[in-house]
Amino acid sequence: MQPPLKPLPIKERISMIFLEYGQVDVIDGAFVLVDKSGVRTHIPVGSVACIMLEPGTRVSHAAIKLAAAVGTLMVWVGEAGVRPYASGQPGGARSDRLLYQAKLALDDELRLKVVRKMFELCFGEEAPSRRSVDQLRGIEGARVRKTYQLLAKRYGVAWHGRRYDPKDWEKGDKVNQCISAATSCLYGITEAAVLAAGYAPAVGFLHTGKPLSFIYDIADIYKFDTVIPIAFKVAAQQPITPDRQVRLACRDLFRSEKILKRLIPLIEEVLAAGDIEPPKPPEDAVPPAIPEPSSMGDAGHRSG
Numbered sequence: 001m002q003p004p005l006k007p008l009p010i011k012e013r014i015s016m017i018f019l020e021y022g023q024v025d026v027i028d029g030a031f032v033l034v035d036k037s038g039v040r041t042h043i044p045v046g047s048v049a050c051i052m053l054e055p056g057t058r059v060s061h062a063a064i065k066l067a068a069a070v071g072t073l074m075v076w077v078g079e080a081g082v083r084p085y086a087s088g089q090p091g092g093a094r095s096d097r098l099l100y101q102a103k104l105a106l107d108d109e110l111r112l113k114v115v116r117k118m119f120e121l122c123f124g125e126e127a128p129s130r131r132s133v134d135q136l137r138g139i140e141g142a143r144v145r146k147t148y149q150l151l152a153k154r155y156g157v158a159w160h161g162r163r164y165d166p167k168d169w170e171k172g173d174k175v176n177q178c179i180s181a182a183t184s185c186l187y188g189i190t191e192a193a194v195l196a197a198g199y200a201p202a203v204g205f206l207h208t209g210k211p212l213s214f215i216y217d218i219a220d221i222y223k224f225d226t227v228i229p230i231a232f233k234v235a236a237q238q239p240i241t242p243d244r245q246v247r248l249a250c251r252d253l254f255r256s257e258k259i260l261k262r263l264i265p266l267i268e269e270v271l272a273a274g275d276i277e278p279p280k281p282p283e284d285a286v287p288p289a290i291p292e293p294s295s296m297g298d299a300g301h302r303s304g
Helices: 061-069 095-106 108-123 133-155 174-196 213-223 227-236 242-256 259-272
Strands: 014-019 022-027 030-034 040-042 048-053 057-059 073-077 084-088
Touching (some): 014 242, 022 061, 030 061, 061 073, 073 174, 108 213, 133 227, 174 213, 174 227, 174 242, 174 259, 213 227, 213 259
Parallel strands (some): 014 048
Antiparallel strands (some): 030 040, 073 084
């Protein structure tokens, strides 16, 4: 009888791995990528937060089963990892967490409190008073456009606005390609953290109506302090493979800044701005997929 798996908490994992052109499988108990010549590359699935599967990959049932068991998010993405098609939730969504998130999102007053907290965390100052969610969205958009302009000037990059076609990555100019690659990295690990905490990616507050609305809400708080400057810096170097250069730089940044360790506390801080008591998990609730002995105190919190 095999001993039970002991998955690593999200905060202790490396951020992400991109895989392409091979069969992802479990062979002799190991999670591997097998290329067309039969060469096996071992993937430390239990110590990765998110695995990005690019075109040219095929995944076995056994691989998905193992990834789910150890709480690793699998994301199927397009060329250069910039267009997510689907993801395999690694278990952990909890009714108490989802009901808490939904209550905050459905109540206009509570939602505004959460959005104001996001604004404060993103820009380092309180949101203007007596503004609606739509008005704050407009203010945020204007500041974001200004930030892009300032970064372009700082790194000496020609900037004509955020223009890209998610269906055709090659159509974008170099800087837009870099931005798309950088944000996809951040969105990937943010989705892993949101799912690990037991929440729903689609139930957003500032962003709405998209499958990853809450992912955008949380990731955008960090975006301009982390991956967007990297995108402009790489674009200024005119690399031949901008997506690869951006990924490597983002991976190094996520490690040095301990982004995975900070994401779940950030999610909890944002939602706590609604100032309501999270519901208690049902007595018969399924235990979290990744137990955290010294967690933040609530049974629905999967990992930190």
